[in-house]
Amino acid sequence: MNTDTYIIIPVCNEAKAIGAVVEQLAERFRHIVCVNDGSRDGSAAAIAQTGATLINHPINLGQGAALQTGIAYALLDPAARYFITFDADGQHSAADAEKMLGYVRDKNNEVDIVLGSRFLGSTLNMGTAKRLVLKLAIIFSNLTSGVKLTDAHNGLRVFNRHVAENLDIDMPGYAHASEIIHSIAKQKFKYAELPVTITYSEYAKTKGGQPLLNAVNIAFDVLLHRSSKK
């Protein structure tokens, strides 16, 4: 059991999937924090039935904000050494998370943050349009951030306390993935990428995730945000 590690799951309308996701993680991790981001379905009740800690955003604030809330909560525990962000819809595997955690542990202080990459690993059932947008996103990300990655928008990440304390996600929407990458560049976190398996289940597909056109919003927010931060 990884007692020094906190799993942080942003949850928004995932009542059907979240129970199984937590169950799968609970076999390997003691601390699981679900941040319910103003879900309108029974997500809160579904989480309450599991052993996970439930934190309720009073209103929907976006996935980035939910991650930051989960990190803030986990940091309250001085024994928390590692932090894992995990998606609520079941696309990630708990085994991958543990493998990445092992990597950060072994590389003690040589690596601060490990990012999952679906393009290094295997991906099941990804549509062509989605693949194209993600590829474009990574080109954009590599050009603008200076951090070389193969997958810019993977929700599975493992990082140590140093990163958790210095990561200040303040872009509430989906642009947080770019913001985290930007933080890596700015704060010189030592990073690595490991292959992970992403399963686009029928459930995830019917939910559709974020619309592909949202990439435009993200790019705009990222550029404007950066020019205002300098």
Added chain:
Amino acid sequence: MILIQVILISAFGYFLVRFLASPNSARMGAWKKILAASFSLLATALVLLPETANNIANFVGVGRGADLLLYLLTLAFVFTWLSVYMKSKQDEKRLVQLARKVALLEAKVDQKRK
């Protein structure tokens, strides 16, 4: 390049840079007020002396007074839009911080009860 082009482009560039650099500084707030005041003064002057618009327009190199007004209005619009956008982003950020505090407090209270 004619005079009006220089004026408009540099004004636009200047405000954009100032704006993105410090969206909510006191200085920016003061500039907004100065701008608003000069726009209303200008508007009043143009109502009283309709020919002035044409004269100014000719002076800076624009054909008609109406065209000059359109250019200035475009500038004002872009400026206003950016201003509102930045403000709303800032409000959103504050709202997030507030809501996070509430969520964490609630979680702490729940834990104590258990």
